[in-house]
Structure formats: C-alpha cells, structure tokens
Amino acid sequence: MHRARLGIRPGTWLSIAALFAAALTASPAWAEDPPASSGWGLLNLPVGVTSISKEVYNLHMMAFWVCVVIGILVFAVMIWSIIFHRHSKGAVADVTLVHNTKVEIIWTAIPVLILIAMAIPSARGIVLIGDDAHSQLDIKVTGFQWGWQYTYPGKGVSFVSKLDERSMAASDLDSGISPYSVPHYLRNVDHPLVVPVGTKVRLLITAVDVIHSWWVPDFGIKKDAIPGYVNTSWFEVDADKPGVYRGQCAELCGRGHGYMPIVVDAVSKADFDAWVKKEAAAEKAAAASASSS
Amino acid sequence: MAETPHTEVHAHAEDHDHDHKPHGWRRWVFATNHKDIGTMYLVFSCLMFFTGGAFAMVIRAELFKPGLQVVDAGVFNSLTTMHGLVMIFGAIMPAWVGLANWMIPIQIGAPDMALPRLNNLSFWILPFAFALLLSSWLVPGSAPAGGWTMYPPLTLQFGASFPMLIFAIHMMGISSILGAINVIVTIMNLRAPGMTLLRMPLFVWTWLITSFLLVAVMPVLAGAVTMMLTDHFFGTSFFNAAGGGDPVMFQHIFWFFGHPEVYIMILPGFGVVSEVIPAFSRKPLFGYEAMVYATASIAFLSFIVWAHHMFTVGLPTSALLFFMFATMLIAVPTGVKVFNWTATMWRGSLSFEPPMLFALAFLFLFTIGGFSGLMLAIVPADFQYQDTYFVVAHFHYVLVSGAAFAIMAGVYYWLPKWVGRMYDMRLGKWHFWLSAIFFNVLFFPQHFLGLAGMPRRIPDYAVQFADWNMVSSIGGFAFGLSQLLFPYLIWKCVRSGKPVEGTRAWEGARGLEWELPSPAPYHSWTTPPTEAMIARGAAH
Numbered sequence: 001m002h003r004a005r006l007g008i009r010p011g012t013w014l015s016i017a018a019l020f021a022a023a024l025t026a027s028p029a030w031a032e033d034p035p036a037s038s039g040w041g042l043l044n045l046p047v048g049v050t051s052i053s054k055e056v057y058n059l060h061m062m063a064f065w066v067c068v069v070i071g072i073l074v075f076a077v078m079i080w081s082i083i084f085h086r087h088s089k090g091a092v093a094d095v096t097l098v099h100n101t102k103v104e105i106i107w108t109a110i111p112v113l114i115l116i117a118m119a120i121p122s123a124r125g126i127v128l129i130g131d132d133a134h135s136q137l138d139i140k141v142t143g144f145q146w147g148w149q150y151t152y153p154g155k156g157v158s159f160v161s162k163l164d165e166r167s168m169a170a171s172d173l174d175s176g177i178s179p180y181s182v183p184h185y186l187r188n189v190d191h192p193l194v195v196p197v198g199t200k201v202r203l204l205i206t207a208v209d210v211i212h213s214w215w216v217p218d219f220g221i222k223k224d225a226i227p228g229y230v231n232t233s234w235f236e237v238d239a240d241k242p243g244v245y246r247g248q249c250a251e252l253c254g255r256g257h258g259y260m261p262i263v264v265d266a267v268s269k270a271d272f273d274a275w276v277k278k279e280a281a282a283e284k285a286a287a288a289s290a291s292s293s
Numbered sequence: 294m295a296e297t298p299h300t301e302v303h304a305h306a307e308d309h310d311h312d313h314k315p316h317g318w319r320r321w322v323f324a325t326n327h328k329d330i331g332t333m334y335l336v337f338s339c340l341m342f343f344t345g346g347a348f349a350m351v352i353r354a355e356l357f358k359p360g361l362q363v364v365d366a367g368v369f370n371s372l373t374t375m376h377g378l379v380m381i382f383g384a385i386m387p388a389w390v391g392l393a394n395w396m397i398p399i400q401i402g403a404p405d406m407a408l409p410r411l412n413n414l415s416f417w418i419l420p421f422a423f424a425l426l427l428s429s430w431l432v433p434g435s436a437p438a439g440g441w442t443m444y445p446p447l448t449l450q451f452g453a454s455f456p457m458l459i460f461a462i463h464m465m466g467i468s469s470i471l472g473a474i475n476v477i478v479t480i481m482n483l484r485a486p487g488m489t490l491l492r493m494p495l496f497v498w499t500w501l502i503t504s505f506l507l508v509a510v511m512p513v514l515a516g517a518v519t520m521m522l523t524d525h526f527f528g529t530s531f532f533n534a535a536g537g538g539d540p541v542m543f544q545h546i547f548w549f550f551g552h553p554e555v556y557i558m559i560l561p562g563f564g565v566v567s568e569v570i571p572a573f574s575r576k577p578l579f580g581y582e583a584m585v586y587a588t589a590s591i592a593f594l595s596f597i598v599w600a601h602h603m604f605t606v607g608l609p610t611s612a613l614l615f616f617m618f619a620t621m622l623i624a625v626p627t628g629v630k631v632f633n634w635t636a637t638m639w640r641g642s643l644s645f646e647p648p649m650l651f652a653l654a655f656l657f658l659f660t661i662g663g664f665s666g667l668m669l670a671i672v673p674a675d676f677q678y679q680d681t682y683f684v685v686a687h688f689h690y691v692l693v694s695g696a697a698f699a700i701m702a703g704v705y706y707w708l709p710k711w712v713g714r715m716y717d718m719r720l721g722k723w724h725f726w727l728s729a730i731f732f733n734v735l736f737f738p739q740h741f742l743g744l745a746g747m748p749r750r751i752p753d754y755a756v757q758f759a760d761w762n763m764v765s766s767i768g769g770f771a772f773g774l775s776q777l778l779f780p781y782l783i784w785k786c787v788r789s790g791k792p793v794e795g796t797r798a799w800e801g802a803r804g805l806e807w808e809l810p811s812p813a814p815y816h817s818w819t820t821p822p823t824e825a826m827i828a829r830g831a832a833h
Binding site: 220 | 361
C-alpha cells in the first residue's frame with residue numbers, strides 16, 4: 001500500500017517539541033499589555049482599567065492555560081502514536097486494546113473536577129459583574145441606527161455620539177482616502193462619552209429600532225441594547241487610569257453596524273464636574289437658539 | 294420485480310440487467326434508490342459548498358485591507374448572511390444526508406431506506422428551496438442581510454427578500470424532518486437479523502441520534518420564523534416591543550433550535566471519524582459503548598445550553614450560572630470521545646491515506662475548536678468574546694476542520710466503494726495538505742482579531758486589525774482555491790480511476806459495506822447478510 005515516510009528521527013522531533021515549548025513559556029507577551037500600535041502584536045485581551053476587566057482577563061487566561069496544558073498532553077499522545085505506531089515502521093496493532101472501563105471512568109471524572117475548579121471563580125465573576133447596586137453616577141445609553149445617544153439624568157446633559165466626519169468620509173466605497181491617514185479610523189466620534197474615574201458608573205442601556213450592543217474592551221463589559229428593554233451594566237475606571245477608551249457596537253444592526261463606535265473619555269472627578277456644567281450650559285443655549293430661530 | 298436468491302458474495306453486476314432501472318432524467322427525478330438519492334444530495338451539497346465559498350471569497354477580499362474596496366456595507370451584510378445560510382443548510386446538512394442515504398442501509402444490511410418515495414421528496418425540495426433563497430439577490434433590497442441568525446427587529450427591515458427567506462427555511466426544514474423520520478424508521482425496522490443496536494457501526498448510531506435532534510428542533514425553527522412572518526405581514530407582535538412583544542424571545546426560540554443544530558452538524562462527523570480511525574489504525578474502535586453513551590449525552594445536553602449564545606442580552610444571574618455550568622459540562626462527553634479516538638490509535642498500526650489524514654486533522658483541529666468553546670462558556674470572559682472574531686474562529690474550527698473535514702474523510706473513505714475505482718492518492722494528499730495548512734492560516738489569526746477587539750459582521754475595521762486580516766484573507770483565497778482539487782479528483786476517479794480489486798479497498802476497513810463488491814450493486818442486501826459477515830464487520 002502507500003507508505004508515508006517522514007524520515008525524521010524521534011530525537012529530532014523531541015528537540016523541535018522542546019524548542020516550541022520553551023518559546024511558548026518564555027514569551028512574556030501573553031502576560032503583559034501588548035503594544036497597542038502594532039497590528040502583529042495585538043494577540044490577546046487587554047487587561048483593561050476596571051476591576052471587572054482585570055477579573056475577566058484573569059478568568060480568560062486561566063481558561064486559556066488549562067486548555068493549553070490539556071492540549072499539549074492529549075496532542076502529545078496523538079503525535080507519539082503517529083510517529084511510533086506506524087504501519088510503515090512495522091508496528092503491529094494490539095487488537096486486544098479495545099475497552100477499559102476503569103480508564104473511561106478516570107477520564108470522565110478528572111475533566112469534571114477540572115471544570116468544577118474553573119466554574120467557581122467564573123461564578124464569582126458573574127456575581128461581581130451583576131452587582132450594579134449603589135452606583136454613584138447613572139447614564140442612559142440609547143442605541144440607534146447608527147450611533148449612540150447618551151443622557152445624564154438630572155444633569156441636563158443629553159447628546160448624540162456618532163462616527164466622526166473624517167472616518168465617515170474615508171469609509172465610503174472607493175473613497176480614495178487612506179484609512180491610515182485618519183486618526184483612530186472607525187473608532188472616533190464627534191462627541192465622546194465623558195465619565196469620572198474612581199466612580200461607580202451604572203449604564204442603563206436600551207435601543208429605539210433594532211438590537212445593538214455597547215462594548216468597551218478596556219472596561220471588560222458588553223451589554224445588548226434592545227428595544228423594549230433597559231439593561232444595566234456597571235464599571236469603575238481605576239482612579240489612576242484617566243484616558244480615552246474606545247469600543248464598538250457588537251450586534252449586527254444593519255449597514256452602519258461597523259460605523260457606530262464608542263469613545264469614552266475618563267477624566268478626574270473635578271474635570272468631570274466642570275465638563276457637566278459646561279455641557280449643560282451649551283446644550284441649554286443651543287436649545288434656546290434653536291427654539292427662538 | 295423478480296428477485297433471484299443469491300448466495301453470499303454474489304450481489305453481482307447482473308443486477309443491473311434485471312433491474313428495470315429507469316434511464317436518463319427519469320432515473321434522477323423519480324429516484325427511489327438510496328444510492329442515487331445519496332449521490333444527488335452529495336452533488337448538490339458540493340455545488341452549495343462552492344456557492345457559499347464564493348461568497349466567502351468576496352468577504353475575505355473586502356476584509357483584505359482596511360477601507361471599502363469591493364462591495365458596499367449592505368451587500369457585505371448580505372454576503373455574510375447568505376454565506377452562513379448556504380453553508381449550513383445547503384452544504385453541511387445535505388452532505389450528511391447524502392452520506393446517510395448511501396451508507397446507512399448498506400451498513401445495517403438493509404436493501405434500501407424504509408420510505409423511498411419520501412426520500413425522493415426530501416431531496417427534491419432542496420433545489421427549489423435554494424433557488425428561492427439565492428434568487429433573493431435579485432429582488433429590490435437584495436438578499437437578506439440580518440445574519441443567518443435572522444434576529445428581529447433587524448431582519449424585518451429587509452424588503453422583498455424577507456418572505457423568500459422564510460419560505461426557503463420552511464422548505465429546508467421540511468426536507469430535514471422527513472429525511473430524519475426516514476432514517477429513524479429505517480434503522481429501527483430494517484436492520485438485518487443479527488444486527489442488534491449495539492453491533493451497529495458508530496456512523497449509524499450518530500445518525501440515529503442526529504435524527505431525533507432534527508425531528509425535535511426543526512419544527513421549533515419553523516415556529517420562530519413563522520412568528521416573524523406574521524409579525525411582518527399580519528400585525529402580530531411576538532417580537533415587536535412596541536406591541537407588547539419581546540425581541541429576546543426570538544433569540545430563545547431560535548437558539549433552542551440553534552444549539553442542537555450545531556450538534557446535528559457534527560454528530561455524523563463523530564460517526565465517520567469513528568469508522569475511519571479504526572480502519573487506518575488496523576484496530577477496533579476503543580470504547581464502543583462509551584462512544585455511544587457519550588454521543589447520547591452530548592445530544593441530551595445540547596437541549597439545555599441554548600442561552601450561551603445569548604449571554605449579553607441581559608439574562609438574570611441565575612440563568613447565566615445555569616447555562617454556564619451546563620455548557621461547561623458538554624466538554625466531558627466530548628473529551629471522552631477525543632480520548633477514545635486517541636486510544637484507538639494508541640498501539641495501532643497507522644497508515645496515512647487521505648481518509649486518515651482528514652480524520653487526524655479533524656481530531657487535532659476540532660479539539661482546538663472545542664477549547665475555544667470551553668473558553669466561550671466562561672460567562673465573564675464571554676462578555677469580551679461575544680460577537681467578535683473569537684466566536685467566528687471557534688465555529689469555523691468546529692464546522693470546517695470539524696464537520697467539513699469529516700465529510701471529506703467520509704467521501705475519501707467510501708468513494709472506492711461507490712465508484713469501484715481508486716482515486717489519485719497523490720492528488721488527495723495535495724488536497725489534504727493545502728486544506729489543512731491554509732485552513733489554519735485563514736482562521737487561527739481570527740482568534741487574535743477577536744481578542745484584540747474586532748467585532749464580527751463588519752465590512753471595514755480600524756487599522757490595528759489590518760495585519761492579521763491580511764493574513765486571514767490570503768489563507769482564505771488559498772484554502773478556497775485548493776478545494777477545486779476535490780471535485781476534480783472525484784470526477785477523475787469516476788472517469789479513469791484504477792478499478793478496485795476485491796471488496797475491501799482499505800486493509801483495515803471493517804463493516805458490512807466492505808462485504809459488498811465495489812462498486813456496490815444498484816440493489817444491495819436483497820438477501821440479508823449472514824451472521825458471519827456481521828461478525829466480521831462488527832465494530833467491537
């Protein structure tokens with residue numbers, strides 16, 4: 001019959017495997033924040049800037065490493081068979097090796113135990129994310145085709161946040177404008193959401209037309225915006241991590257699904273209070289001039 | 294029609310003359326022979342595979358670079374929607390029915406399926422269903438663009454294509470339900486004497502269980518899409534919040550179908566791999582009964598995990614906990630199967646013809662898809678993965694290197710039995726290596742893209758996603774092109790392959806199909822197999 005020979009000695013295979021294992025374990029890229037500017041280096045979830053995002057990252061890495069270890073063990077057995085139990089090398093099949101109840105029980109029970117060990121911290125994570133009580137700031141988020149409306153109840157602030165002009169222009173079919181020439185192409189808006197750091201912010205999320213989803217990876221949260229529902233989600237940006245954080249709509253909502261990003265500007269509490277006053281005044285003035293004209 | 298009793302090994306070419314088999318177009322349009330119907334399903338599924346594949350090539354061409362270069366955003370959404378619908382309902386599911394039709398009667402020692410005319414109807418519904426669906430590209434508003442998952446309210450925004458989509462789904466559903474009934478009745482009633490349930494090949498077992506899943510959940514899909522139809526045309530408000538309805542209820546109903554659906558697409562693959570690996574390890578399947586029970590467990594569990602597709606809709610904490618635990622639990626019987634296949638190889642005598650190559654690639658790559666599935670089960674982490682390319686990577690690992698590679702393994706394994714000729718082994722290995730390598734180039738980087746923050750179903754992306762998208766697209770073009778080798782190889786085999794000597798094309802192959810001549814006679818097992826034949830073929 002057909003002989004498939006590889007002609008590589010077992011010792012060489014073992015060296016290759018050892019090198020691979022060394023590269024994998026030696027690489028620090030998995031444990032630290034990847035350099036955000038480089039596309040090739042973007043391989044993993046962000047650790048993020050909230051307690052939720054860090055908990056999520058840890059759960060993700062735990063699950064990942066469990067899978068890697070199990071994978072290495074199982075694939076090692078398969079690869080061993082592929083190399084050493086070959087017909088072309090004269091291996092003779094052991095046709096008595098056909099069932100073993102004890103082994104079936106063991107390789108059922110051990111995975112169950114591993115899963116229980118994984119489920120416990122995961123369940124804690126669910127409870128943490130679900131605890132949106134005692135928020136210090138509530139913001140209503142309304143998804144529409146295609147952008148987000150943000151309302152700060154009781155503060156007189158309400159505005160629409162849409163894809164910025166430059167991204168919009170460059171994104172047309174055959175626009176002739178290079179996406180690389182647009183800062184934060186497809187991830188920039190005309191009017192970002194502003195929140196204070198070190199403050200528990202609760203979002204009240206809904207939609208007016210179809211289902212959308214509000215997602216900021218650095219916050220570790222995602223929640224669908226559904227007409228007829230008010231979903232809640234909470235986050236607290238670490239006090240020492242002010243900055244601009246970007247996300248996208250994460251539920252297919254029509255032609256503009258890829259064109260309704262989210263930009264959050266996390267600022268100090270003092271800056272936030274100042275911004276609210278300014279914003280409320282600006283909106284009042286705009287409303288007055290609109291009604292008088 | 295007159296039947297001459299035959300002794301053991303003589304289901305011979307003479308049959309063709311006694312047959313009064315119709316010729317020309319009538320043979321196919323009025324087919325009641327399971328082999329002819331199986332062939333039609335397989336040819337149809339191959340056509341649909343290339344249709345869905347063509348849509349994917351345009352998708353990857355658009356995603357090759359940031360910016361829009363090929364299609365506008367609306368057309369892109371139609372492409373992703375139609376790619377999913379065609380691949381799931383047109384390529385994978387009909388391919389499995391084709392393999393079922395060809396192999397189940399032969400493997401249980403039956404002369405044909407129990408309900409041959411129903412079998413004919415089940416097939417012929419499909420070309421009409423897909424003509425309807427595919428012609429939606431031409432109507433005002435173009436093809437449906439709400440995703441293959443068809444969530445309202447979005448899906449209700451698409452004009453003339455909407456009723457075409459719903460009726461096509463209904464037709465496909467009826468075809469599947471009737472086919473599944475046929476499989477159950479055939480297996481329960483037409484097994485040859487001595488072919489007890491626990492002596493059946495695992496391919497037959499997995500199809501028996503799959504049929505129960507189909508009968509249970511295809512009507513649920515029909516219900517979901519009918520409610521959307523009445524919402525749109527008859528003023529009901531099942532899913533319309535303004536009328537007192539609930540968009541999330543659609544998701545619950547859809548995924549109650551949708552999760553068992555993905556097991557419908559993979560369980561027969563488990564069956565094929567459970568035949569191929571023992572054959573090419575020259576060793577019986579390890580743990581036959583455990584494999585049957587594991588398959589049944591997976592099927593049962595598949596009914597109670599549906600909401601893991603909906604973790605971000607705003608489920609209460611208790612629901613999140615339940616569905617997370619149930620979903621994680623599916624890893625147990627699935628792992629048992631992977632361990633049993635590995636144990637089958639262990640201390641076997643392995644050779645690496647194309648069926649085995651595809652089965653081994655399945656074993657490695659489906660397992661990787663299973664790992665990303667386990668990660669997706671972890672609810673807090675899923676909040677980051679949901680609706681990103683991480684999910685896209687996961688389901689393509691389980692559906693392409695899982696289901697599709699298993700289909701190819703089955704075709705490469707059984708083609709000599711169907712055609713009576715051996716195919717070009719070198720070409721088969723080229724097809725395998727190109728597929729296996731470029732599949733990974735295409736889909737592995739999508740894990741990175743999802744983790745880095747790229748949502749799914751978007752035609753354009755921020756520039757930090759450009760590098761891996763380019764790699765993925767190159768993989769896509771190469772993978773797509775290399776699939777052309779497959780129908781070419783089959784056609785070349787039929788035209789000019791070397792005739793197979795004897796009944797057993799593969800040294801280690803076991804099963805009743807290998808007791809028949811190659812090609813298998815038009816009517817096989819008109820006389821039931823003997824106990825000796827069944828014992829020789831018994832899986833354990």
